[in-house]
Amino acid sequence: MPEKKIKNIFINGPILSSFIADSIQKHHTKTDIGGHSIFLGQVRADKINNKTIRAIEYTANETMALEKMYLIREEIFSKYELICMHVYHSLGNINVGEICLFVFTSSVHRKAAIEACNETVEKVKSLLPLWGKEIFDDESHQWKVNI
Amino acid sequence: MKVNVEIFGQLTEITKNKYFEFTSVNDTDSLLQKIYEQFPGLQSASFVIAVNNNLIKHNTLLQDNNTVALMPPYSGG
Numbered sequence: 001m002p003e004k005k006i007k008n009i010f011i012n013g014p015i016l017s018s019f020i021a022d023s024i025q026k027h028h029t030k031t032d033i034g035g036h037s038i039f040l041g042q043v044r045a046d047k048i049n050n051k052t053i054r055a056i057e058y059t060a061n062e063t064m065a066l067e068k069m070y071l072i073r074e075e076i077f078s079k080y081e082l083i084c085m086h087v088y089h090s091l092g093n094i095n096v097g098e099i100c101l102f103v104f105t106s107s108v109h110r111k112a113a114i115e116a117c118n119e120t121v122e123k124v125k126s127l128l129p130l131w132g133k134e135i136f137d138d139e140s141h142q143w144k145v146n147i
Numbered sequence: 148m149k150v151n152v153e154i155f156g157q158l159t160e161i162t163k164n165k166y167f168e169f170t171s172v173n174d175t176d177s178l179l180q181k182i183y184e185q186f187p188g189l190q191s192a193s194f195v196i197a198v199n200n201n202l203i204k205h206n207t208l209l210q211d212n213n214t215v216a217l218m219p220p221y222s223g224g
Contacts, residue, residue: 058223061197061200061216061218063200064216065223089224100224121224124223124224125223127221129155129218129223130222130223131155131156131221131222131223132223132224133157143156143157143219143222144222145220146220146222146224
């Protein structure tokens, strides 16, 4: 039995474009890869009743989220011919325009990477115990609902 | 016997705090009854329950020092 390796996916604060660029750069030595697929979730300035969202504050049940992410990763790797997969989600305050979710899959041919990326994003959004508190410009708030 | 309760997301607006301890509860149903007595607002809230990080669907026996999490619908991403 291989050792169960729980990877941390959480980053305090926004996911920086330099971090994303570095992640891409690290794959240049993996020359069996022919295609990457990347999803970036960005905090949107929704307008609701004349108020505008200025940030989302993310909290999580971290232990359960990491356990679940381990299982999602196992499932995705068994379903698709992936070479590697990286998932990062922000915690704490993320302002509009900043990146809060980064899913990065790589495969020999494009299809596996694209489909695995899409499925992982959907699973992260529906199965990980994470909560987004949407903060408006007048400091009132509402809780994010995933659709 | 002591049970730790951890509250997540919008449920913390009802309970004000995130962490609680309850004593003299044998199972999750009796724990919920005590929680509802203290926070009636939770009765109309939607949430799932985990005991020691495992989601449960039915009444579950509790051991000393178990942690019970109350988690509203997820909204990550």
